[in-house]
Amino acid sequence: MKTPVTELFGIEFPVIQGGMIWCAGWELASAVGNAGGLGLIGAGSMNPDLLREQIRKANNVANGKFGVNVPLLYTQVNDIMQVIIDERVSVVFTSAGNPKIWTSTLKEKGIKVAHVVSSQKFAVKCEEAGVDAIVAEGFEAGGHNGKEETTTLTLVPLVRKVTALPLIAAGGIATGRAMLAAMVLGADGVQMGTRFAASTESSAHINFKNEILRTGEGDTHLVMKQLAPVRLIKNEFYNQVLNAELSGKSKEELKEILGQGRARKGMFEGDLSAGELEIGQVSALIEDIIPVNEIMQNIIREFSLAKNELQKL
Amino acid sequence: MKTPVTELFGIEFPVIQGGMIWCAGWELASAVGNAGGLGLIGAGSMNPDLLREQIRKANNVANGKFGVNVPLLYTQVNDIMQVIIDERVSVVFTSAGNPKIWTSTLKEKGIKVAHVVSSQKFAVKCEEAGVDAIVAEGFEAGGHNGKEETTTLTLVPLVRKVTALPLIAAGGIATGRAMLAAMVLGADGVQMGTRFAASTESSAHINFKNEILRTGEGDTHLVMKQLAPVRLIKNEFYNQVLNAELSGKSKEELKEILGQGRARKGMFEGDLSAGELEIGQVSALIEDIIPVNEIMQNIIREFSLAKNELQKL
Numbered sequence: 001m002k003t004p005v006t007e008l009f010g011i012e013f014p015v016i017q018g019g020m021i022w023c024a025g026w027e028l029a030s031a032v033g034n035a036g037g038l039g040l041i042g043a044g045s046m047n048p049d050l051l052r053e054q055i056r057k058a059n060n061v062a063n064g065k066f067g068v069n070v071p072l073l074y075t076q077v078n079d080i081m082q083v084i085i086d087e088r089v090s091v092v093f094t095s096a097g098n099p100k101i102w103t104s105t106l107k108e109k110g111i112k113v114a115h116v117v118s119s120q121k122f123a124v125k126c127e128e129a130g131v132d133a134i135v136a137e138g139f140e141a142g143g144h145n146g147k148e149e150t151t152t153l154t155l156v157p158l159v160r161k162v163t164a165l166p167l168i169a170a171g172g173i174a175t176g177r178a179m180l181a182a183m184v185l186g187a188d189g190v191q192m193g194t195r196f197a198a199s200t201e202s203s204a205h206i207n208f209k210n211e212i213l214r215t216g217e218g219d220t221h222l223v224m225k226q227l228a229p230v231r232l233i234k235n236e237f238y239n240q241v242l243n244a245e246l247s248g249k250s251k252e253e254l255k256e257i258l259g260q261g262r263a264r265k266g267m268f269e270g271d272l273s274a275g276e277l278e279i280g281q282v283s284a285l286i287e288d289i290i291p292v293n294e295i296m297q298n299i300i301r302e303f304s305l306a307k308n309e310l311q312k313l
Numbered sequence: 314m315k316t317p318v319t320e321l322f323g324i325e326f327p328v329i330q331g332g333m334i335w336c337a338g339w340e341l342a343s344a345v346g347n348a349g350g351l352g353l354i355g356a357g358s359m360n361p362d363l364l365r366e367q368i369r370k371a372n373n374v375a376n377g378k379f380g381v382n383v384p385l386l387y388t389q390v391n392d393i394m395q396v397i398i399d400e401r402v403s404v405v406f407t408s409a410g411n412p413k414i415w416t417s418t419l420k421e422k423g424i425k426v427a428h429v430v431s432s433q434k435f436a437v438k439c440e441e442a443g444v445d446a447i448v449a450e451g452f453e454a455g456g457h458n459g460k461e462e463t464t465t466l467t468l469v470p471l472v473r474k475v476t477a478l479p480l481i482a483a484g485g486i487a488t489g490r491a492m493l494a495a496m497v498l499g500a501d502g503v504q505m506g507t508r509f510a511a512s513t514e515s516s517a518h519i520n521f522k523n524e525i526l527r528t529g530e531g532d533t534h535l536v537m538k539q540l541a542p543v544r545l546i547k548n549e550f551y552n553q554v555l556n557a558e559l560s561g562k563s564k565e566e567l568k569e570i571l572g573q574g575r576a577r578k579g580m581f582e583g584d585l586s587a588g589e590l591e592i593g594q595v596s597a598l599i600e601d602i603i604p605v606n607e608i609m610q611n612i613i614r615e616f617s618l619a620k621n622e623l624q625k626l
Contacts, residue, residue: 001626120530120597139452140464148531151453151464153485153494154594158530161598172466181466181494183626184619217433217471218461248559281467284433285474306497310620313314313496 004166005189008112008133009091011065012036013300014189015179016135016168017196017292019069019093020143021045021278022267025203026058026066028196031292033058033065040093044071045264048079055087064090067112071144072097085109096144096228099129107132114168118146120158127163134163135191138171142193142280145222145229153185160186174282176302194280195299200291205270208277215283227254233277237262317479318502321425321446322404324378325349326613327502328492329448329481330509330605332382332406333456333591334358335580338516339371339379341509344605346371346378353382353406358577361392368400377403380425384457385410398422409457409541412442420445427481431459433471440476447476448504451484455506455593458535458542466498473499487595489615507593508612513604518583521590528596540567546590550575 005014017024017032019040032039041058043051051068058066068089070080073096081102084092092106095116103113107130114133115126126134136159138152139145150158152171160167169182170191179190197204198212215233222231223241232238244257258276266275318327330337330345332353345352354371356364364381371379381402383393386409394415397405405419408429419426420443427446428439439447449472451465452458463471465484473480482495483504492503510517511525528546535544536554545551557570571589579588 003626138464138466140467149534150530150594150597151451151466151485153451153464153466153491154453154597155530157488157490158597172464175470177470177497177499178466180623181497184490184494184497184623186490217463217468221462246561281463284463284467284471307623307626310493310497310623313316313620 003183003188005133005168008166009038009067011038013296014168015296015299016040016093016189016191018170018191018193019043019067020193020197021263023193023197023202023204024069026054026061028199028201028203028292029066030058030062031199031201032196032296033062035293035296037296038091039066040069040091041066043068043080043084044074045268046080048076048083051080052083052087055083055089059087064088067091067093069093069095070102071095072101077102081106084111093135095135099126099131103129103131116170117159118155119148119150120155120162123159124162127165131165133166133168134159135168135170136187137191138169139222140231140281141171142197142220142231142283143278145231147225147229149222152182156182156185156187171280172282174280174285176299176304177306178282179299180303180306194282194286195295196292197279198283198286198289199295200289204267207270207272208267209289211272211277212279212283212286213289215279217281217284220279220281220283224254224258227251227258230278231280233279233283235266235275235277236273237266237276316496316501318446318481321479322351322380324351326609327481327496328609328612329353329406329502329504331483331504331506332356332380333506333510334576336506336510336515336517337382339367339374341512341514341516341605342379343371343375344512344514345509345609346375348606348609350609351404352379353404354379356381356393356397357384357387358581359393361389361396364393365396365400368396368402372400377401380404380406382406382408383415384408385414390415394419397424406448408448412439412444416442416444429483430472431468432461432463433468433475436472436476440478444478446479446481447472448481448483449500450504451482452535453544453594454484455510455533455544455596456591458544460538460542462535465495469495469498469500484593485595487593487598489612489617490619491595492612493616493619507595507599508608509605510592511596511599511602512608513602517580520583520585521580522602524585524590525592525596525599526602528592530594530597533592533594533596537567537571540564543591544593546592546596548579548588548590549586550579550589
């Protein structure tokens with residue numbers, strides 16, 4: 001396959017594995033890279049030293065065929081970026097922040113930069129900031145999300161209208177059919193989080209992986225709309241946050257309830273009640289925890305099959 | 314084109330025009346029928362006498378090539394169904410209620426029945442009720458919607474998994490590309506509301522049609538989640554409802570605020586402040602008020618173009 005996304009990153013298939021906190025360590029990212037896609041280490045749950053170690057381990061088995069995702073609101077972002085530059089990472093995906101802050105610095109070092117947006121308006125800002133690619137992520141995606149609540153089906157054509165840059169669709173995509181659908185809408189590739197969170201190589205706790213399989217329709221919800229919208233599995237922790245919101249608590253009180261380390265507790269330590277469990281709506285479609293290689297083969301096989309079927313129409 | 318949806322309804326293209334209140338009268342429904350799709354008269358904003366008149370007018374120009382959409386929670390539903398049977402309407406789409414109540418009665422009269430769902434769970438109920446087709450409508454759709462907030466991209470594959478019935482995707486679809494994407498996901502056809510609400514033949518007030526063109530990303534929102542979720546344009550009326558919800562008002566108090574005739578006031582009388590304006594997220598993509606014939610030609614041309622482009626992948 002050849003699209004502007006495969007060309008930009010020098011990969012075989014335009015499939016990006018989202019750099020999810022607590023799920024996307026070196027093992028997952030390098031496995032995706034070796035299977036022909038682009039794997040991202042999720043720096044959002046790592047301190048700079050841990051990230052350096054993860055990058056070196058990924059390099060040992062995937063020799064540069066991976067990138068790092070950095071949420072720009074992360075407090076240690078300066079040190080994280082220094083590690084990325086020192087370790088000569090070739091691709092950085094930034095999210096949750098202004099693309100103008102880091103893009104030119106990274107590009108001067110020869111690093112390819114993609115930025116994640118949830119609106120057409122921010123896609124325009126990405127283009128102005130000089131990014132190499134844009135990820136358009138819809139309402140159905142897991143984890144942090146936009147206030148506009150625009151779904152992938154609506155967002156991808158809106159973003160395609162305002163930019164000719166390589167465009168990666170995200171949110172609600174876990175299969176080859178959804179990948180083809182996203183490309184029909186104008187995307188040049190896709191980013192999948194939830195599908196890879198439930199892979200063998202994901203660093204998530206097995207309890208969380210099993211919870212992804214159990215999760216059906218309506219079992220995730222976007223909350224913390226006052227603070228920063230995030231899609232969570234509806235568990236005890238979610239109920240606490242929701243009730244706090246509904247009873248009109250202030251941002252400070254909400255932050256207090258969130259406390260420290262709730263995502264680690266849920267996704268990495270496997271506490272399904274007190275932990276924060278970030279996952280996409282598409283978890284309702286996920287039925288197995290399988291190795292990355294198998295996931296990629298399934299995606300590409302289904303993509304080709306769906307493409308051929310269309311010819312009958 | 315030949316799909317289970319074109320076969321079922323005897324139409325040229327698998328494009329259904331949603332039976333929207335205050336927008337979908339005989340003029341719109343018959344124009345869609347004559348352009349090769351299936352148009353639906355929206356009975357939800359009509360008393361039985363008006364519906365009878367509308368059906369007769371549609372028959373004069375489209376000779377049976379149309380259907381009627383009936384929200385099952387509508388108070389006059391018994392009389393509405395009697396008119397439909399008396400006037401020998403051949404297709405009924407039911408929504409907002411239990412498909413078991415009316416399906417067998419209608420089918421005994423030789424009427425084809427489709428039911429609108431927002432979840433996999435209700436799709437199973439439709440199959441049990443014996444409907445001829447299922448409409449799977451996602452979170453991004455305008456008007457009344459499901460509590461699960463499942464988007465079209467996630468919902469269509471979930472519903473396809475549990476039924477082999479003709480499947481119509483709705484929500485976020487206004488173009489030939491989105492139609493193709495929906496069919497890649499497993500749909501046999503699509504239902505479009507917003508696109509046809511902004512057509513020349515739509516019975517909506519010109520102020521409302523112009524408001525659809527003005528509406529951009531983030532300008533619609535799902536509210537009244539306690540009562541019955543509905544996607545509205547964010548105007549003065551929307552703010553009243555939202556504030557009432559946020560301040561913890563009871564269902565009875567909410568009903569009081571909604572008052573009578575707010576949708577008529579907004580969509581039919583053109584009061585953009587005090588009226589209720591139901592429209593889909595995809596209104597952000599709509600840029601023109603054009604005749605149905607032109608809309609259909611654009612959709613089919615873009616659908617074919619997108620299908621051919623895929624062969625380059």
